[in-house]
Amino acid sequence: MADFIDGSENVTVHGIFNWIRLLIIFSVITVIGNYIGYKHPMTDSLVGMGILSFITLAGVWMERELPFNISSILYISVIGIVLALPVMPTSEFVLYYVSKVELLSIVTVFLAYVGIGMGKSWDEFKALGWRAIIITMLVIAATYFGAAIVAHIVLVLTGVPAV
Incomplete structure (x- = not known):
């Protein structure tokens, strides 16, 4: 495909x-x-x-x-x-x-x-090395926490009680 x-x-x-x-x-x-x-x-x-x-x-x-x-x-x-x-x-x-x-x-x-x-393209992926895996994990974690923070702020501003 x-x-x-x-x-x-x-x-x-x-x-x-x-x-x-x-x-x-x-x-x-x-x-x-x-x-x-x-x-x-x-x-x-x-x-x-x-x-x-x-x-x-x-x-x-x-x-x-x-x-x-x-x-x-x-x-x-x-x-x-x-x-x-x-x-x-x-x-x-x-x-x-x-x-x-x-x-x-x-x-x-x-x-x-x-x-x-x-x-x-597994060979190309392996060529990126272990640093790329760490950076990927950090980007995913930062995106998750950033979205959670924004969601929390919006919920608090709209009057939804924080848990």
């Missing part, structure tokens, strides 16, 4: 078909996990993943075709937000079906894909 997508790939028919193929595989695995783990109907989850896949495809296309140096994740986020805005006619449809896809179902498949990708 990792060979499907090359980050430098231009938008060609071949490149688009590779993205579509990857998103279909990703969606099917996510829908199965979503059904098994969360008991959401497969048809609703499949429609939700179709919406998310379409937004992803549009964002990737925009990153490669528009003359701005903007990451596809920004385009994907903006498209998703705009489609879900209450003033948009797509809002009810998008929110209903995307809410049928659990985040953990998506993350599980994504992390498995990342693991496969890392397994293919």
Whole structure:
């Protein structure tokens, strides 16, 4: 699967078909996990993943075709937000079906894909050495504690009693 997508790939028919193929595989695995783990109907989850896949495809296309140096994740986020805005006619449809896809179902498949990708470049990972592992652990811990501090401050400011 990792060979499907090359980050430098231009938008060609071949490149688009590779993205579509990857998103279909990703969606099917996510829908199965979503059904098994969360008991959401497969048809609703499949429609939700179709919406998310379409937004992803549009964002990737925009990153490669528009003359701005903007990451596809920004385009994907903006498209998703705009489609879900209450003033948009797509809002009810998008929110209903995307809410049928659990985040953990998506993350599980994504992390498995990342693991496969890392397994293919294990020598590069080993070349980083033990320092990279320590830095990674510190970054994860700092992110967790930073998020916990911000959450605590927001809860206190909104009147939720501290535990």
